Structures are given as structure tokens and as C-alpha cells.
Amino acid sequence: MNPQRRSILAGGAAAALATCHPGAWAADGGYPNKPLRIIVPLAPGGSADAMCRLVGNGLAKVLGQTVIVENRAGAGGVTGLGEVVKSRPDGYTLGYSLAGALTVAPHIAKNMPFDPLKDLAPLTQVVAVPEILVAHPNVGVKTLQALVAKAKAEPGRLNFGSAGNATVPHLGGELLKREAGIDIVHVPYKGSGPALNDLLAGQVELMVSDITLVRPHIAAGRLVALAVAGPARVSELPEVPTAAQAGLPGFTIANWHGMVAPAGTPAALLTRLRDAIAQVVRLPEVAARIDQEGAEAVVSTPAAFASFLQQESARSATLVKALGIRWE
Template identity: 85%
Template sequence: MNRQRRSLLAGAAALAACPAASWASNAFPNKPVRIIVPLAPGGSADAMCRLIGNGLARVLGQPVIVENRAGAGGLTGLAEVVKAKPDGYTLGYSLAGALTVAPHIAKAMPFNPLKDLAPLTQVVSVPEILVVHPSVATPTLQALIAKAKAQPGRLNFASAGNATVPHLAGELLKREAGIDIVHVPYKGSGPALNDLLAGQVEIMVSDITLVRTHIATGRLVALAVAGPARVSELPAVPTAAQAGLPGFTIANWHGMVAPAGTPAALLAQLRDAIAQAVRLPEVAGKIDQEGAEAVVSTPAAFGSFLQQESTRAATLVRTLGIRWE
């Protein structure tokens, strides 16, 4: 467990008794808060948002309603956030793809994430794991590469949709390994996982939070961590570099946004509430257990991070030659 995780867990107990007390005298909120997840139920973002939403409800003293609005790799749901009144009662919970990758792949963007949405805070950082269905019978990354080279165009990789990090990761795997595998986009990581578990598709690069338990039960085989270091939750799984593919490095993260025009003071208030929520024992412990890492930033810091991530994604999209399918 790293220092940041220890700090979150250590501070959690102090907030457990009555987290809503400091909000009781504020005019906001005086009704339920809605968080839109722009992907299908059952995926990594949906599960993590519901966990944090439950904590946020305790902090705010008001119900927090999580709504799924899947479509267009997350753009459909975030477009609804863009159109919402900037009063703090409608927020968006997004993975990296819709905010920083989609603008460089989509044929027509319905909004500009950097202008039409107000950054609120990053929430978690999530390691990506390359997994395969056991029927593929490739216990190592090199074995998968060999099989894909022997059968070009025969193996499929699932993603949460066009312009998502799993899509980007699959294309990066193809380039770095020199293999031909076919992209199958879904409307969220939940439906993609269901077909992977059923053997309808063979390969997926996924948030660890989504596949960890299925790796433990043998329903999926983990071949590599697509990051610079092994993860403590899967100590036997090598990094891609250790498995012989050092260029296969990618990560995912989740963040929260609001409609552009939301007052700065309200954004700061919401950010502080989210910070309290992720430090609640039941939330901090679950985030840590799932292999993710809480990362609470300020709206300004998250805005700078989005700019940097968008620039990095643009370069990668151009290099890989990715198109919307």
C-alpha cells in the first residue's frame, strides 16, 4: 500500500461520525444531486461512481442519484451534462476517453470538453490489465503475440467503445506487438466484459477494478500490467516491459466535471465534498481493495491535467492512425 493510500485510510476514521455536519448550514444542496455516468451499467466507471456517490450523499446530506447515459464512447452522456443548468445539481463522472481521447477520433464532437465542461476533480487512477479468455490458451503475453501472428485477423479485442482507453490500448498493443487483431467496440466496459467472459471475444485491456475478481477465479487470464510497475493485488502478473513489450504502456483514470459556467465557489465546495467522500472508511477501503488509487485534485489542477492528457492522447491517436469505427 503506497503512502497516498495509507494517508487516505488514516484520515477516514475522523470523517466517519457525522460527515454531513459541516454542510448543514449551507444553502447548497437542498435537493438531490444527479451524477451522469456516460457508459452502460456494470462497468468500472459505473461501479466506482456508485461507491463514491454513496459517500457523497453522506457528506452532502442529500440523495445522490447515479444515472447511466451510454452512447458514442461516453459523448452522449457528457453532452447531457453540457446542457444542464450550472447549479451544481448535475455532474458528470467520466473515464479518460470521452474527455481527452474522443476529441481526436470522433467524426463530429457535440461539444468541446475543455470549454463546455467545468473540471471538478480527478477521482481515481486505475491500472490497466491485459486479459484473455482461457479458451485462447495463451498463458503469457509472448504466447498471445505468437498466436495472433499465426492467425492474423482471427482474434478480437473488446473495448468499452470507440475513443475509450481500452480502444486506445488495443490499438497500441497491435502496433507494439506487430499483430492484426480486430476491434469490437461496446457501449461500456460492462457489456464488453460479459462477452469476454462468455468467450464471444478473446482479448481486452481493462481497468483492474473490473477484472480483478474474474482473474482470481480463473475466468480470465491476466497476461500483463500495462504500466510501469506490478500491482500488489496481482503480484504474479508481470508488467508489459517484463513480458517483453516495453512500449505497451497506458493508464486510465476517472474524473468528475460540471457544466461550464458553474460558479468557482460552488465547484470548490463540491470538490471538498468529494474529497470527504473518498476518505470515508467504506469508500477509501473499497477503492484500495479494488486496486485503484484515490486522486483528489483541485478544479484548476484537474483542468491543467485534462489539457496535458488531451495533448498526449492527440499524439498517440495520430501515431496509431486510429479512426472512429
């Protein structure tokens, strides 16, 4: 495992882990006494889907109960999280979401059907994920500077795929347009998996993506990595410069995954589930996979995650306003 990566366990999780072992939750004869359901609000094949299934398998071991992962794609994650909002707040239905549906969509969508900060109970952040700009080899560029030059020479011809309107990849593409002064066309999908499939097929040329999704394709030469949209290079792709190093310091955006429950879920259940997730990310097979994918485990308390969501929502509101994005 890369020694530079670490799991961040806040609020005494280490102490909780010291007295807990896989299957301990089931030993008291109480919760959980039936299968749990985790809704991923995006299509199969994306980074959220893969990471949720990894965490779900770990939860099944830790809780001693079956964990079922369901994909409910649509509206950039809003449709699936809407199912979580309408579910019973009994600890048996959870949502696994990227940043977009929780903190971006409310500021872009014209008719948001719920308020993520009020109608969902924050459970914990799970991972932080660097974003990276990639291109199909047929675009014929190997650097961010070359891409900008090509886009300026051919305005409106290049397009970029995203996981859907109001997702971080969408916001990242719009930010790239503004910072580079280029005209590229947004093509939304119902998840990063379908967007990646079309990118690999050359149906779209560009994508701002979670590194976890595209790293294997970069290594295989199926995609070209142009820049990391963050403050530092990533150890998995040390040769890829940051956007700032490539001449676009304003092109900075990041993604993360988190778990939520329906509003009204008892605090004791939220804490219990959060402690279980803290144990999951310490499981050797889970920790190794997170590290291999280029992500970083981040386990916070429900209160800390609530504060984080407030901050992220405010940051997204400012960026959305500056970019002038609207979604009917």
C-alpha cells in the first residue's frame, strides 16, 4: 500500500474499532436483523458504483447481514437520492452519492424535488477522489496546452462527456471552458460508466473524471491524461502535471463520495453505521483497493459530514453562479 495514503478516522473511531470485530453488530440480536439496501443514484460501471459495492461487501462482513446495492440512475443522481428521501428512516436504506447530487444539483436544477441538506441525514464521507482531465487518443493531443490550442482553433467541435447534469465532471468541464476560454460541448449521461464507454469508443472526446474510473485506461493507452484538476500530482500517475503546472491554475475541482440516510434516522443508528464503515475501510482488502484506485478513505462523524456538506454546498453555489450554469 502506498505509504502516502491513509484512512482518516475522526471522532474516536480508532477506539471504537479496538473493541469491534467483523460480525459483532449481529451478535446483540438487534439491528440489523434483515438485509440493508444501499442506493447508488447513478448507472452501473462508474466510480461510485464500484466503490459502493466494495464498501457494501465490507459492510456485509462487519454487520453480519446481507447488503444489497441498487442502481437508480437519472437526473445526475437526484432521482436515486429521491428514493432514499422517501424511504423509511430505520437504518435499512442508505444512499451512496458523489458530490454532485448532494451539493451541486441544488444550485443548478430549476426544480429540485428535495433539499439534500434537510431531507437526508448525513452519515459519513467515505472517500476523497482526485479529478483528472482525459482525452481520447484520436483527439491528437498529449498536453493541456495542446488541447486548449486545438479547441480554440476549432470552437464548438470538441465535446466532453459527464456523469450527468449537475455532477462534478459536468462542473469540471464548464470550469475548463471558462478558465481556458474555449468552446466545447457538454454531453450528459446517466452516470460516469456510460460516459466512459462512449469516451473509449470515441463518441465523445474529453472527460473530467474521477481518477479511480480512468486510471486503468490511461495505463493501457486507451486514454490520454492531460492534467490533474487538483493542487498536487497523484502518486499513481506521477508524470501527469496539475492544471496549475500546465498553465491553468483556476482549473481546480475535486470529487468525493459519501453515505446518507433518510432524514429522521435515529442518531444512534447513524453512529453505529458510521462506526461500521470506519471498520470497513480498515479491512485489508478494502484499504488496498481504495489505495490502488488512487482514492483516499475519509471517515467522519455524522455531525462533521453535515458541516462538510454545508461548506461544499456553499462552495458549489459560488462556482455555479460564476459559471452561469442552469439545468432545466
